Amino acid sequence: MSNKIKLIWDFRGPDAAKIAEHHEFHLKEFIQIEKITLNITGFTVLNEVYAIAYMVVEKSEMIPVRDALKPHRGEIYTE
Template structure:
């Protein structure tokens, strides 16, 4: 199975809190769409930039891309 990493970037002083909150919405979407989450997380890049990410099977790329508009998509 080929995997893709879908990433959302948040900027500002509260970026980590926002990225962590985004994970709740991501989990809800993946559950509703019956898409298996292979990995999910958030990470502080620096004082003002954080990300949230999901790793999933690449066969769901179009569904995720169209519905959730990730900022970055990469091979995992």
């Protein structure tokens, strides 16, 4: 089983939820264009002024994706 990494972008402010949702749209586009192995994305509204968008990649793909998209942070992905 290969390790998966969840790359995370944080958004804060009154428009955080809308921005995170829109960012996920662009992550999906990136996956198609770059032919990324996994197709796991999402966004989560944590409260009225904080939301995240995320993308899950194989560990072997993490560095090029990280360098291209500059996520704010990452963590080991567990399903």
